[in-house]
Amino acid sequence: MDYFPIFLRLAGEPVLVVGGGEVAARKIDLLLRTGAKVTVVAPELLASLADKARIGEIEYIAGEFRPELLDGKRVAIAATDKHAINAWVAHQAERRNIPVNVVDDRELSRFIVPAIVDRSPVVVAVASSGDAPVLTRRLREKLESFLPSRLGALAKLAGSLRTAVKGRIENAGARRRFWENFFDGEIASDVLAGRADAESADTRARFDEALQRAGGEPIAPGEVVLVGAGPGDPGLLTIRALRALQNADVVLYDRLVSEEIVDLARRDAERLYVGKAAGSAHVSQEQINSLLVRLAKQGKRVCRLKGGDPFIFGRGGEELEALAAEGIRFEVVPGITAAAGCAAYAGIPLTHRDHAQALTFVTGHCKGETDKVDWELLARPGQTSVFYMGLGHLENIAAKLQEHGVPADRAAAVIEEGTRAQQRVVTGTLADLADKVREAAIQSPALLIVGEVTRLHDTLRWFNAAAAQRPSLIGAWSLAGNTEGRLSA
Ligand code: SAH
Numbered sequence: 001m002d003y004f005p006i007f008l009r010l011a012g013e014p015v016l017v018v019g020g021g022e023v024a025a026r027k028i029d030l031l032l033r034t035g036a037k038v039t040v041v042a043p044e045l046l047a048s049l050a051d052k053a054r055i056g057e058i059e060y061i062a063g064e065f066r067p068e069l070l071d072g073k074r075v076a077i078a079a080t081d082k083h084a085i086n087a088w089v090a091h092q093a094e095r096r097n098i099p100v101n102v103v104d105d106r107e108l109s110r111f112i113v114p115a116i117v118d119r120s121p122v123v124v125a126v127a128s129s130g131d132a133p134v135l136t137r138r139l140r141e142k143l144e145s146f147l148p149s150r151l152g153a154l155a156k157l158a159g160s161l162r163t164a165v166k167g168r169i170e171n172a173g174a175r176r177r178f179w180e181n182f183f184d185g186e187i188a189s190d191v192l193a194g195r196a197d198a199e200s201a202d203t204r205a206r207f208d209e210a211l212q213r214a215g216g217e218p219i220a221p222g223e224v225v226l227v228g229a230g231p232g233d234p235g236l237l238t239i240r241a242l243r244a245l246q247n248a249d250v251v252l253y254d255r256l257v258s259e260e261i262v263d264l265a266r267r268d269a270e271r272l273y274v275g276k277a278a279g280s281a282h283v284s285q286e287q288i289n290s291l292l293v294r295l296a297k298q299g300k301r302v303c304r305l306k307g308g309d310p311f312i313f314g315r316g317g318e319e320l321e322a323l324a325a326e327g328i329r330f331e332v333v334p335g336i337t338a339a340a341g342c343a344a345y346a347g348i349p350l351t352h353r354d355h356a357q358a359l360t361f362v363t364g365h366c367k368g369e370t371d372k373v374d375w376e377l378l379a380r381p382g383q384t385s386v387f388y389m390g391l392g393h394l395e396n397i398a399a400k401l402q403e404h405g406v407p408a409d410r411a412a413a414v415i416e417e418g419t420r421a422q423q424r425v426v427t428g429t430l431a432d433l434a435d436k437v438r439e440a441a442i443q444s445p446a447l448l449i450v451g452e453v454t455r456l457h458d459t460l461r462w463f464n465a466a467a468a469q470r471p472s473l474i475g476a477w478s479l480a481g482n483t484e485g486r487l488s489a
Helices: 022-033 047-054 083-095 133-146 151-168 172-184 186-193 201-216 239-247 285-297 316-325 338-346 391-403 433-439 452-460 473-478
Strands: 014-018 037-042 059-062 075-078 100-102 115-119 122-126 223-228 250-253 270-273 301-306 329-333 358-363 383-388 411-416 424-429 446-450
Touching (some): 022 037, 151 172, 151 186, 285 301, 316 329, 391 411, 424 433
Parallel strands (some): 014 037, 075 100
16 A cells, blocks of 8 residues: 555644645635635635635635745645646645645655545545546546435434444444444435435434334344355455455454455454464364354354355364354355366366266365275266365376276366466366476465366466456456456457
């Protein structure tokens, strides 16, 4: 992050604007909305600004900028059309440690002014660190059309009732739940739709009634939502998963869950990493189970985040058994499993009328277990087999399949970090894939797919990992419709 985003309270505070034209006028309008005490210095003023000066809305100093005008100011804005003057203002402000913005010149600016959507008291600010003003503006337009116009009225109503709610519901978690229900509920939707006036006695009475009801309820018991986070790309999260993440008080996540996804949790949610990591102690399955039980018993809403789908090689079943034994409420949100995600992003259809009529997900993990695999089944013609956790056993798997009659030239592929910006795909045959994978230094997580369908990767590949460095999920949504992530060549 290049800039620290803040909202600055300027009511009654002195601000200097250098320049008296259109550009200055726009900034002055914004400043006046915050109640700032604006002084403008310029040889001459736009008519609309001159009017403001006449009625005392702003103070006008006719003439050129002088450094001592900066003294005592909270903020300075240079908006002249002369680079030399702007640079001088910036320099003098910097010397005095006064934050300065030079309009349309980020080099000279200490702070930049974001594009805003104003639903006061709710204000959404968007900035691109000065890199892409047009993009910022488009995002602003999207937000403008997306945010209800009466959002401000709703926020004001909530603000005026905060003290009452605090008095009635002591427990902070219960209070948050009350507000969540409120914003999802009838009163809020009536206010947003214009069916109810936020400031009317009637609305207030409805609110009080809801509050009385909520205050009488005992603290809600905790619960666990077992959530599949998909293979990595945050765009593959389900809407339910996103909701569970944002409602959770605590998020427990594994190694396979990407950072961008964990970042989508509420800012004040506790995040607990329970995966394996070099250097830190491994959290055992029993410890995770009892942690889940303990947190839920404390009344917390727990989001248990797992890579892919929690019921596919994810030990989700074991964790739920532990919860069921203790009578704890739970829910399961399925996720896109690695096989589906990696295959899609590698352009490998897992079934195909010409090549594969059956599909099996197999664990390739640990030697003993590999022996439990039904190799006869996997060796049948028209079969696609997807091996999870098979990277370290690639040679063994290839050998076993051949022992059971699969030809050495059966096509296969390994996908490393599927669906992520670092995705790599190595294709080959049972005979040569292990060597190719070693050569490419493929690392975990990686998925092995065996079957003739993997040959289709050459013609159906579409995902350009390098181009997929998405800044965020929101970015991906807002830009829906563009073809980012596609191969241009
Ligand atoms: N529950 C998960 C699987 C957990 S087992 C799911 O449904 O996807 C872990 C194995 O999944 C890894 O060893 C690897 O084989 C595979 N895997 C998970 N995410 C992956 C990814 N992004 N790219 C490649 N393989 C992945």
